[in-house]
Amino acid sequence: MVKIWNHFHMAAETTTLSRKEREFLAREELILKHARRLLIERGFQAWNMDQLAEAVEYSKGTLYQHFTSKEDLVLAVATDSLRTRAEWFEKAAKFQGSTRERCRAIGFACCEFAEKCPDFFHVEMMLKSASFWEKASEQRRQNHAFEGARCWRILNHIVVEAMALGDMPRDAFSAEEATFALVSVTMGSHVMTQEPQLCVLAGITNQMRTVRLNQDIICDGLNWKPLFSQHDYSATDRRIIKEVFPEAMNWYRA
């Protein structure tokens, strides 16, 4: 089974599949769709496999032909999200502009993603616990790692280019360190802005604005030219929204 599924993702829809294989894949998507819904609506604990089985109108045993455990299933949902994120990163990286503007476009991709896949960060947090990770199948772990590396590479590539072009100094830290700083501040900002208590203390009302502000601060700290004070990024923002993420208009407020 795993083989078929994997094959699907490698060769995509172009390969001819038997009716059975197509049915199997369609069902897997159905299961993932419902699992994601339950995950968003209730979180990991507050639903069980019986309820999911009822929702997809298959028995529990059938669920376990697709996934080795509840954790395995949830990891698959997370990897799906991560794949979407990587795709949006790729779209953003193609934005026409300076290296820092392209980095900004990826920042928008991040926010847009957080808006559209609200389950992602919650699940990603769960993946930090070892016991969760080890209940998932090797195949799913690899898929997740693959999509994670994809996201990393897209951003890192821009940083490398920035250094090559002289937009960012290369003496204080490596490109990888700079990329890691960006990743850290982004993840940290997303997680922290979901803490109601802290948002009250900090007077935060607009989460996405906060995430992007922190990204600006990091980029300035990395000495990534042009600095925030040297360039009108609100004009860039309008272009990013118009050309790459029209939907971002909903959460963006200048």
Place this chain on the structure above:
Amino acid sequence: MVKIWNHFHMAAETTTLSRKEREFLAREELILKHARRLLIERGFQAWNMDQLAEAVEYSKGTLYQHFTSKEDLVLAVATDSLRTRAEWFEKAAKFQGSTRERCRAIGFACCEFAEKCPDFFHVEMMLKSASFWEKASEQRRQNHAFEGARCWRILNHIVVEAMALGDMPRDAFSAEEATFALVSVTMGSHVMTQEPQLCVLAGITNQMRTVRLNQDIICDGLNWKPLFSQHDYSATDRRIIKEVFPEAMNWYRA
């Protein structure tokens, strides 16, 4: 029961307690000690209340006289850690030096804390899930919020002072926004450096060095004087270690 426990933390050891109350508190500490050990050794899932009961040599029913649920117990462990962190923050904030140097001392407190309380971030991640949080008692939630706010205030106070003294510009962002950026990058860095896959991609070998580098980048981005290039912070580091966290020598490498 809760009343007694709370009373303890309000009035501390100065109040005279009956033998029963002392025994009760001693047992609670014993439970917390063993719960923390299990949490570090195995994580949340891989131990159960029966095992804990056996370890502390009391029955399961007795455990539930102290804690309303497993989550409640684990939250208590986390709050204990958070209290320690707040105390170290306070110690660090008293460091004699510029505002940015004192911020740096708090950065050291963070790393030292991560080193000594390795369970903290794992548990803190679990607190992001709503279902966890709502299984804990109101009292414990409040205690946790209290210690969290304490940490926030210590750092925020230094940022406010930095702005007042002109060490940091006050036109680009508020003191709260600056504090939030610091908190975000720190949490994000700690979480991300615990991701083996990412560490390989980024070529990270020294986690604490990475956390502190990212803090430097954020501080520079906040334009917090003196900037990293304007001052010999390795000298500051030596002083912080000598005067505040001698143990930090173990993970610090210039």
Place this chain on the structure above:
DNA sequence: AAAATATTTTGACCAATGGTCAAAATATGG
């Protein structure tokens, strides 16, 4: 078309575990 064989689906069942509570044990007071 019917029987034989292979594959898929099912849901009763199992084991693990967080949590409860009546009964036993212990402490307190007279």
Place this chain on the structure above:
DNA sequence: CCATATTTTGACCATTGGTCAAAATATTTT
């Protein structure tokens, strides 16, 4: 020493992730 109050216990319960033999369905053979 008894009576009463308090504390501790562990058998028991309900939930739930996961299994597997049997039923249902599909495919092949005669």
